[in-house]
Amino acid sequence: MKLAxxxxxxxxxxxxxxxxxxVPVYHSATYQHPALGxxxxxxxxxxKNPTRAALEDALAQLEGGARGLAFxxxxxxxxxxxxxxxxxxxxxxxEDLYGGTFRLVDRLLHLPHTFVDTTKPEAVRxxxxxxxxxVVVETPTNPLMKSADLPALVALTREAGxxxxxxxxxxxxxxxxxxxxxxxxxxxxxxxxxxxxxxxVAGALVVRDAALGxxxxxIQNGIGAILGPQDAYLVIxxxxxxALRMERxxxxxxxxxxxxxxxxxxxxxxxxGQGGMLSFSVKDAALVPQVLAxxxxxxxxxxxxxxxxxxxxxxxxxxxxxxVARREQLGIxxxxxxxSVGIEDCHDIISDLAQALDGxxxxxDVRHAPAAHRP
Numbered sequence: 492m493k494l495a496x497x498x499x500x501x502x503x504x505x506x507x508x509x510x511x512x513x514v515p516v517y518h519s520a521t522y523q524h525p526a527l528g529x530x531x532x533x534x535x536x537x538x539k540n541p542t543r544a545a546l547e548d549a550l551a552q553l554e555g556g557a558r559g560l561a562f563x564x565x566x567x568x569x570x571x572x573x574x575x576x577x578x579x580x581x582x583x584x585x586e587d588l589y590g591g592t593f594r595l596v597d598r599l600l601h602l603p604h605t606f607v608d609t610t611k612p613e614a615v616r617x618x619x620x621x622x623x624x625x626v627v628v629e630t631p632t633n634p635l636m637k638s639a640d641l642p643a644l645v646a647l648t649r650e651a652g653x654x655x656x657x658x659x660x661x662x663x664x665x666x667x668x669x670x671x672x673x674x675x676x677x678x679x680x681x682x683x684x685x686x687x688x689x690x691x692v693a694g695a696l697v698v699r700d701a702a703l704g705x706x707x708x709x710i711q712n713g714i715g716a717i718l719g720p721q722d723a724y725l726v727i728x729x730x731x732x733x734a735l736r737m738e739r740x741x742x743x744x745x746x747x748x749x750x751x752x753x754x755x756x757x758x759x760x761x762x763x764g765q766g767g768m769l770s771f772s773v774k775d776a777a778l779v780p781q782v783l784a785x786x787x788x789x790x791x792x793x794x795x796x797x798x799x800x801x802x803x804x805x806x807x808x809x810x811x812x813x814x815v816a817r818r819e820q821l822g823i824x825x826x827x828x829x830x831s832v833g834i835e836d837c838h839d840i841i842s843d844l845a846q847a848l849d850g851x852x853x854x855x856d857v858r859h860a861p862a863a864h865r866p
Contacts, residue, residue, distance in 0.1 A: 565680025683796025740767025
């Protein structure tokens with residue numbers, strides 16, 4: 492079965508009693524036992540829920556893994572993955588990654604860690620220690636869209652005997668399947684492209700090895716960071732159009748990247764050549780508030796991967812928890828904007844960006860406005 496076909500059939504054939512095509516939403520916290528010592532396979536929904544199980548099975552199939560696990564958010568999924576390690580264990584991570592991941596590792600879990608440029612396998616090798624347990628990779632990176640050589644990292648981590656954990660949020664299994672390349676664990680913010688409609692918050696882990704899946708299921712059940720049945724249904728519904736959406740996101744992103752690359756007020760465009768995510772640096776920091784207030788079609792909002800085009804200012808939004816000097820060193824400057832290119836007509840997206848860059852709308856300076864929260 493081709494991947495696009497498997498996506499369309501995510502969650503089907505789950506209700507033989509009625510033949511329902513759409514997976515039922517099981518709003519049940521607990522389940523009746525047939526007799527003492529017997530179970531239907533479902534006991535309590537924190538441990539297992541039929542709707543969530545349909546999503547988890549679909550995710551495992553799509554990523555080519557042994558087991559999928561659905562969480563309340565992408566950060567909950569990553570937290571569970573990092574809970575495999577103890578306070579003496581060291582992890583190596585992509586240096587220009589999502590600010591929430593930085594916050595989790597550096598401020599909350601206090602895991603010994605090293606940030607490196609994971610597009611350079613030699614830098615990853617140099618960062619390994621005797622107590623290193625995992626390499627955590629974003630590819631493409633958020634927000635600079637740098638791509639890692641996954642086969643090289645697979646060879647390196649296998650030689651070192653450490654786990655390779657890949658955040659596959661940006662490309663999804665439609666465009667990249669890290670487990671089939673030899674990675675051990677895939678992480679998703681399923682809020683993004685998997686669900687695809689900006690109407691649900693969810694996360695996912697998919698593992699290559701069933702034994703590792705059992706360990707993570709134990710952690711998930713223990714901490715209770717599970718996805719509810721209604722949200723699981725929404726992610727399944729989103730999966731069904733993932734192939735169509737990713738084709739449109741990608742074709743639009745290529746057109747938008749080409750337009751921005753030729754615009755006289757844009758200094759540099761960061762685009763990996765795949766997917767619907769890109770970022771761009773304007774030549775003058777004063778253009779940032781102009782663009783953010785001037786867009787009319789594009790929406791100034793956090794998150795990504797939905798059908799609508801979203802524009803974000805990473806320095807004060809998604810990456811605000813990274814120290815300023817570190818952000819500047821990485822290239823996450825006060826001139827960088829991130830764009831999640833939607834599935835609208837690409838000419839409308841380009842026209843909107845053009846008028847915002849050219850200053851045809853009134854604007855207010857938002858660069859120094861206090862953030863109510865940091866996603």
